Ligand code: SF4
């Protein structure tokens with residue numbers, strides 16, 4: 208918002224100074240009484256607030272949060288398949304692309320499906336991550352996303368910032384029609400499950416969409432809350 | 442809407458509480474007077490002790506410490522914020538009042554650090570010297586009218602005729618006592634700066650001393666006009682005189698007789714409290730001040746003395762310029778309908794209520810005006826306030842000489858007030874056209890809105 212200062216020289220009345228002080232007091236008093244007598248619109252989207260009666264612009268942070276815009280690069284997650292396994296095929300693309308070198312992957316093979324690889328270990332050091340999003344871009348399987356809409360939660364020790372595959376693997380599952388394990392089938396997936404997954408599979412997106420960068424209704428905090436309620440909170 | 446009703450309820454409760462407080466003060470003073478009389482001591486001593494407890498501890502200290510919370514909350518409201526609200530009791534921040542306890546605990550448990558080369562004795566003495574004189578000032582402020590003891594608790598005979606007023610002491614010197622004690626506070630600040638053995642603190646102390654000594658002059662001269670008009674130095678007599686009608690039913694309030702004197706006194710006293718816009722001596726965030734080396738409760742005392750000064754200043758201004766304990770509205774009806782004690786309690790409540798309003802005004806000023814530059818401060822004092830005060834004395838004296846019934850003086854004052862109001866209300870320049878964005882604030886601070894970055 209450009210803001211122009213009115214630099215006309217003060218006229219005689221303004222040079223008397225005192226009337227202008229009273230005018231200033233009037234404005235301050237109006238703010239005071241408006242904000243004292245009327246309650247605040249607590250809409251977290253504070254630009255949308257009704258500020259006709261109360262002008263307070265404060266956002267009471269931990270309780271009221273602005274939702275981040277679509278495309279916000281939030282905390283990573285490993286996208287699961289419908290059967291709960293990670294989509295990740297441990298190709299190391301993300302680890303290679305990562306400029307902070309904060310992704311550590313140990314590849315393994317499913318015992319019953321030697322064609323398919325999966326990450327035995329998949330660790331992201333969120334403390335070292337520079338949130339550049341290169342890993343998401345690099346992944347050929349849309350297996351890693353930063354769509355949680357949350358920043359990494361603060362913690363008292365560094366170890367809590369190192370997210371392993373158990374913590375990363377969360378959120379809504381996704382299947383694509385060109386997923387190899389759907390096309391040729393896999394002994395690691397039961398036939399009924401495979402049918403279901405094939406039915407729900409979508410075409411692989413060829414252009415980046417907001418939907419791919421932020422899954423509506425998905426929130427790491429909500430998941431953490433659920434985990435806490437299930438009694439597995441850390 | 443519920444907040445609107447809640448606030449009106451709270452404010453109404455405040456008014457009732459103030460009247461009740463006045464009532465309780467009278468009862469305590471009366472009780473102690475009777476106790477003392479029964480023990481063979483002068484009944485007045487009991488009343489004085491009661492007043493010491495109630496007026497100095499309750500009327501000065503409680504608002505003084507509450508103001509530290511009020512400063513946070515009120516400044517927040519003025520600046521469209523919420524203010525300190527994270528200490529919650531049963532889910533409610535209670536208007537931030539629990540912060541008082543937190544502050545006290547913090548101040549008292551903090552390490553009391555002393556600089557290595559500090560002049561130990563003076564270093565420890567300074568906060569006391571800064572605090573005590575301010576505190577003592579309130580002794581001469583008459584909070585409530587004199588009521589015979591018989592009206593308070595039905596004491597009989599000579600004892601019943603003893604007059605109990607909510608005033609600790611009423612020396613003949615009156616306002617002179619005020620000036621004498623007020624000027625003692627400068628020792629505290631300059632000693633604090635000097636004894637700290639710190640160049641910056643010393644500079645702060647020197648700034649404080651020069652500012653306070655300068656403003657003492659116009660502070661004193663500003664009240665000479667009221668002394669001439671009311672022909673007394675004693676505050677309680679001034680308050681009584683302000684109840685009389687002049688210009689028909691309009692009472693002879695100090696603000697009516699001495700509008701210019703009021704402004705000069707207010708400005709000078711504000712400078713004495715060392716608060717923004719006159720906060721050069723301390724300037725906590727930018728130019729470090731005289732209490733740089735203080736910590737813990739010693740700092741707390743220096744800090745608190747500022748708020749106590751606000752309370753005292755409000756008390757003195759109410760007594761001298763705003764009719765003291767006169768309720769102003771419906772005064773005759775109240776006096777006729779109610780018992781003397783009830784009337785006195787309402788009077789004390791009115792005094793306390795006016796004090797609250799004045800404290801609020803002082804807070805408001807602090808959050809509206811930016812700090813003066815040092816030369817501006819001295820210029821304001823010596824080139825504007827001092828000549829204006831002298832002129833005011835001459836005009837007042839001439840008006841009283843010509844017309845001893847004060848009618849001429851009141852007329853002059855009325856003209857001055859109306860002129861001031863007219864000049865203030867006149868809009869000097871058209872507000873600039875709105876910047877083409879929806880603005881909930883209205884035109885006159887669309888600029889403030891834009892500056893806030895929306
Ligand atoms: S966002 Fe960037 S820094 Fe973070 S893990 Fe991905 S590639 Fe590495």
Ligand code: SF4
Pocket residue numbers: 294295296297298299300301302312345346347348349350351
């Ligand atoms: S997350 Fe994607 S890029 Fe990284 S190893 Fe797994 S499949 Fe490869």
